[in-house]
Amino acid sequence: MTDAFSKEEKAAMRAAAAEARKKFTPEQHAAEVVDKYRTMAPGDREIGEAIHRIVMSVDPTLEPKTWYGMPAYYKNGKVICFFQDGGKFKTRYCTLGFQQDATLDDGDFWPTSYAVTAVTPAVEKRIRELVALSVR
Numbered sequence: 001m002t003d004a005f006s007k008e009e010k011a012a013m014r015a016a017a018a019e020a021r022k023k024f025t026p027e028q029h030a031a032e033v034v035d036k037y038r039t040m041a042p043g044d045r046e047i048g049e050a051i052h053r054i055v056m057s058v059d060p061t062l063e064p065k066t067w068y069g070m071p072a073y074y075k076n077g078k079v080i081c082f083f084q085d086g087g088k089f090k091t092r093y094c095t096l097g098f099q100q101d102a103t104l105d106d107g108d109f110w111p112t113s114y115a116v117t118a119v120t121p122a123v124e125k126r127i128r129e130l131v132a133l134s135v136r
Contacts, residue, residue: 015069
């Protein structure tokens with residue numbers, strides 16, 4: 001019998017349980033997100049820090065907090081979007097994901113996560129558009 005969850009998935013679940021127990025101030029949560037980016041591999045960190053800068057410039061009222069051990073951005077207590085570094089689950093790309101409270105709805109079918117290998121001017125423009133849509 002094989003394990004149902006990988007070592008990385010189990011670590012993410014432990015992180016989520018620990019996050020639920022934290023009694024942090026918003027400033028402490030924001031600092032934890034910045035620290036999370038610092039622990040990433042250089043390429044992932046560069047992408048993540050760029051996404052953090054973009055997200056916060058689009059809507060400075062979003063609250064940075066970790067979610068399953070990943071940097072995430074909350075509005076009214078709900079996760080709007082999150083960043084998953086490629087190293088977290090040993091994937092070849094980072095992921096910018098959006099949760100159900102992000103208002104990206106586009107008919108009957110729309111993407112909720114995006115692979116990110118670099119933040120070019122075109123990618124930054126698209127991230128800005130997606131974040132603006134997700135918080136409207």
